[in-house]
Amino acid sequence: xxxxxxxxxxxxxxxxxxxxxxxxxxxxxxxxxxxxxxxxxxxxxxxxxxxxxxxxxxxxxxxxxxxxxxxxxxxxxxxxxxxxxxxxxxxxxxxxxxxxxxxxxxxxxxxxxxxxxxxxxxxxxxxxxxxxxxxxxxxxxxxxxxxxxxxxxxxxxxxxxxxxxxxxxxxxxxxxxxxxxxxxxxxxxxxxxxxxxxxxxxxxxxxxxxxxxxxxxxxxxxxxxxxxxxxxxxxxxxxxxxxxxxxxxxxxxxxxxxxxxxxxxxxxxxxxxxxxxxxxxxxxxxxxxxxxxxxxxxxxxxxxxxxxxxxxxxxxxxxxxxxxxxxxxxxxxxxxxxxxxxxxxxxxxxxxxxxxx
Ligand code: NAI
Ligand code: MG
Numbered sequence: 001x002x003x004x005x006x007x008x009x010x011x012x013x014x015x016x017x018x019x020x021x022x023x024x025x026x027x028x029x030x031x032x033x034x035x036x037x038x039x040x041x042x043x044x045x046x047x048x049x050x051x052x053x054x055x056x057x058x059x060x061x062x063x064x065x066x067x068x069x070x071x072x073x074x075x076x077x078x079x080x081x082x083x084x085x086x087x088x089x090x091x092x093x094x095x096x097x098x099x100x101x102x103x104x105x106x107x108x109x110x111x112x113x114x115x116x117x118x119x120x121x122x123x124x125x126x127x128x129x130x131x132x133x134x135x136x137x138x139x140x141x142x143x144x145x146x147x148x149x150x151x152x153x154x155x156x157x158x159x160x161x162x163x164x165x166x167x168x169x170x171x172x173x174x175x176x177x178x179x180x181x182x183x184x185x186x187x188x189x190x191x192x193x194x195x196x197x198x199x200x201x202x203x204x205x206x207x208x209x210x211x212x213x214x215x216x217x218x219x220x221x222x223x224x225x226x227x228x229x230x231x232x233x234x235x236x237x238x239x240x241x242x243x244x245x246x247x248x249x250x251x252x253x254x255x256x257x258x259x260x261x262x263x264x265x266x267x268x269x270x271x272x273x274x275x276x277x278x279x280x281x282x283x284x285x286x287x288x289x290x291x292x293x294x295x296x297x298x299x300x301x302x303x304x305x306x307x308x309x310x311x312x313x314x315x316x317x318x319x320x321x322x323x324x325x326x327x328x329x330x331x332x333x334x335x336x337x338x339x340x341x342x343x344x345x346x347x348x349x350x351x352x353x354x355x356x357x
Contacts, residue, residue, distance in 0.1 A: 004037040005308055008068040008273070012046040012090075014282025015340075016074020018290065019297035022344035023072065026317060027301040029348045034313040041068070047078035047086060047282075056089035062097050070304050071275040074297065075282040088140060096134050098272035100265035101164065102171050103131035103244060104303065105279060107231075107251035107261070110295070112326035113334070115254055120231060127234035128175065129251055131244025132168040133265055135159050136195075138241040160195045160240075162202055169206035171268055172238040173213050182214045182235035183207070186223045186243055199240065223247065227254060248279050252296070257333045259293025262300040264307060276304040286332075290339045293331040295321055298347055320350035 007027075011020040024040060031038045043064065045057040056076065058064075065071055071094070076086040094100070109115050109125035117125070135158075142156035176183045185203050189196035200217060207215040218226070220243050226233060227250050239247065252261035261279035278296030286292055299321060306314035324346040330336020331343060338346075 002035055002037050004039050005069045006067070007038050007040045007304075008065050008071045009040050009042045010045050010071060010073045011042070012074040012076040012282060013048050013078050014075065014284045014287035015292040016046070016076070016282055018287070018292055018340050019278070019294040020072065020074040022294050022341060023297040023301045026298050026320075026344060026347055026351075027072075027305065027313075029351055030305065030310075030313040030317050033316065033351055034310060036310060036313070040072075045090060046076040047081040050081055050085065050089070051078070056085065056093075062094070065094065066098070066272060068273045069308060070273050072301060072304055073275050073277040075277060075280065077282045077284070079284050087138070092138065092140070094275055095265050098265075098275070099134065099267045099269070100272070100274055101132065101134040101167055102264070102266040102268060103129075103133035103241075104264040104266055105129040105131060105244070105248040105251065105261065106299075106303075107234075107248070107255060109255055110260060110325040111322040112328060113256045113260075115256055117228060117231065117254055120254070124232040125254055127231065127237060127251075128179070129237045129239065129244055129248045130168065130172045130175065131239055131248065132164065132241050133244075134241075135161060135164045136241035138245075158192075158195045160199055165199055165202040166206055167268075169203045169238065172236050173206060173210040173215075176213045176236040177210070180235040181212065183210075183216075184223070184234055184237050185215070185217045186220050186237055186239040186247065187217060188220050188243070190219060196240070203238065220247070224250060227251065252279055257293055259296050259331065259333050260299070261296045262303055264300070264303040266307065274304075274307055276300040276307070290341065291332045292340050293333050294340045294344050295325070295347075298344065316351055317347070319352075320347045323347075323350035 011017045050056050076090045106128050109122045137158045139159045144154045146152050187196050189200045252258040258280040263279050265275040302314040302317035329338045
């Protein structure tokens with residue numbers, strides 16, 4: 001009997017409506033090639049839904065998503081909607097309720113792509129940013145007081161817990177064992193002397209349990225420079241929610257475009273579905289034009305299949321992506337003329353022995 005996985009698809013907004021359906025086509029092509037089935041249900045959640053219904057998802061939205069094996073997501077946010085809402089009412093809500101405490105973000109130069117870093121090759125740009133995804137700077141724990149008065153005041157208090165730090169550290173060290181055996185903790189404990197000093201202390205304790213993994217600590221300002229000057233020194237970059245958010249866009253940039261970056265919001269214990277999305281947002285400036293780069297979205301589909309245990313299908317998609325990029329096919333963000341769907345089609349055609357019907 002063929003295995004069937006239940007996938008919740010959330011386009012979100014903007015280019016999500018263009019790249020999520022194409023990403024699903026690629027996953028379906030791989031599924032039929034590798035002998036499993038994807039049973040996909042679409043949910044119209046996002047800022048567009050908010051404009052009609054006053055919330056990013058209905059009250060039972062999380063209960064609906066919970067029943068799936070995985071969530072395939074684009075991005076949420078529209079210029080006409082208050083931009084403090086998308087994270088609060090959708091992205092962070094899903095990530096925290098489903099204990100997706102790992103944000104897994106590969107930074108890997110694809111075949112044939114010129115990195116903006118002159119002289120850096122595929123060997124040099126190949127690491128993973130592991131962003132703590134449930135706490136830290138992004139817990140939205142604060143307030144704004146008297147905003148329009150001369151005494152206006154605003155706070156956002158970070159939260160770091162021993163359990164939260166330990167679990168992301170263990171994940172990172174275990175991952176390093178499967179890669180090149182190196183963890184770099186990117187921190188800023190010289191100035192955030194409470195939260196990040198504690199973060200460093202707990203990570204150093206965990207590091208002692210992995211004597212076979214090389215452990216180093218680096219401040220984020222230096223790390224930002226090293227992403228550009230010496231990306232080859234990184235293997236697993238373990239970092240906080242906000243630092244990881246910022247550094248992974250820089251990671252996308254050194255891969256040539258934000259449009260290439262994939263990610264998984266992972267609940268390693270599998271108590272809840274994990275959610276897979278590109279690192280970029282809804283790109284309203286290019287939405288509806290058919291020119292968005294679909295590769296970060298498609299690669300996120302490969303990460304989803306890998307998480308479900310369909311490793312061969314995941315590897316085939318990544319290989320097909322590389323075949324497409326090696327052929328010179330480029331969307332406008334990397335100076336090309338190819339449309340979103342042309343790139344997706346080339347990837348489907350490059351899947352080994354896949355036959356179109
Ligand atoms: P963005 O990532 O959407 O766009 C930044 C720039 O990169 C834009 O010029 C855009 O055209 C370009 N870009 C992004 N993805 C691309 C792709 N696949 N192909 C070609 N070009 C691409 O970030 P921005 O503009 O800061 O935010 C736009 C909206 O997205 C906001 O409402 C924001 O809140 C939301 N957002 C949502 C996220 C999520 O749902 N996880 C993550 C980041 C932003
Ligand atoms: Mg981001």
